Amino acid sequence: MSLDATPTVPSARWSSRLALFSVGLLLVTLVLHRFFTLSSPLAINLFVVGLAGTGLAMLLGMVALVRIWFTGHTGAGSAALGVLAGAVALAGPVGFGLAYYHLPWIYDVTTDPDNPPAFATLSVRPPGANASAYRGKAFAELQAKAYPDLRTLELDRSAEEAFELVEEAVRRLRWSVMVEEPPMTGKDAAAGVIEATEQTLFLGFSDDIVIRIEGDGTRAKIDARSASRYGSFDLGQNAARLRRLFAEIRARAEVTLSAAATTAAAEKGKSPEAASKTLFKRKKGVDPRKAGSRYGRGPGK
Numbered sequence: 001m002s003l004d005a006t007p008t009v010p011s012a013r014w015s016s017r018l019a020l021f022s023v024g025l026l027l028v029t030l031v032l033h034r035f036f037t038l039s040s041p042l043a044i045n046l047f048v049v050g051l052a053g054t055g056l057a058m059l060l061g062m063v064a065l066v067r068i069w070f071t072g073h074t075g076a077g078s079a080a081l082g083v084l085a086g087a088v089a090l091a092g093p094v095g096f097g098l099a100y101y102h103l104p105w106i107y108d109v110t111t112d113p114d115n116p117p118a119f120a121t122l123s124v125r126p127p128g129a130n131a132s133a134y135r136g137k138a139f140a141e142l143q144a145k146a147y148p149d150l151r152t153l154e155l156d157r158s159a160e161e162a163f164e165l166v167e168e169a170v171r172r173l174r175w176s177v178m179v180e181e182p183p184m185t186g187k188d189a190a191a192g193v194i195e196a197t198e199q200t201l202f203l204g205f206s207d208d209i210v211i212r213i214e215g216d217g218t219r220a221k222i223d224a225r226s227a228s229r230y231g232s233f234d235l236g237q238n239a240a241r242l243r244r245l246f247a248e249i250r251a252r253a254e255v256t257l258s259a260a261a262t263t264a265a266a267e268k269g270k271s272p273e274a275a276s277k278t279l280f281k282r283k284k285g286v287d288p289r290k291a292g293s294r295y296g297r298g299p300g301k
Helices: 010-035 040-071 076-100 137-146 159-173 237-267 272-285
Strands: 108-110 153-155 176-181 192-199 206-215 220-228
Touching: 010 040, 010 076, 040 076, 108 137, 108 237, 153 159, 153 237, 159 192, 159 206, 159 220, 159 237, 206 237, 220 237
Parallel strands: none
Antiparallel strands: 108 220, 153 220, 176 192, 192 206, 206 220
16 A cells, blocks of 8 residues: 555545445334334334434535545545435435424324313323323323324214224224223113224334213213323424324214115115115205214114
């Protein structure tokens, strides 16, 4: 090796090494947590370490590039690799932060803040997880400002029918059901409850959902709650989950109404086309409370 060879800037080498190590750590942590048994608290700590490493790699790379510009030393490729790898790794978290910075710093939302559905089976949380109890007024006020559309869903169906609609909606959303308790009417009346979990698509963190169905033979009220097990900021995911749930329930209710109307029309000798026209007119001009349910037991929405 020639004695007068141009030296390499040390920070350039360290930038690329640290960037590659940090990106590898992030990928391995993601795979182990999403598909294997790596615990969420440990995964969160490793994600923080990996992101901090990529940030430091970017800083070292930029310092190295400035030094190379003024001194003419080598190492520009290593420095550029460190900056590029760090930027790619940080693009996701920074992008989410900028997109959702306006949302409230909460991790638990419900359609009934005054009497939120309570977790029973899912109330037992592993060490390091958020408490299962609702945080009360502090969360309720923030939620009311950010998600005013999250309210109790009322259906002109019996409590039993509403419970079946919720069951079907949960199945279609592919949540993992932990508890299913149908509502009871009469002397021993009790609300129906469904508890379920869902993993976030990319990182695989578990969120818990509890749904409460109560009412009588003609009308039902559905309240729901979604809470993240880990972290103090949910990026609006819990509110979006409840919106998907209620949208699916409404869609199921419309489908059963359509089926009931078609069946009733068929029994009267009408064609499917005439049944569809009858249903359309009923939706436009008649009080939905007068429409029959799919079981013929009570009014439907």
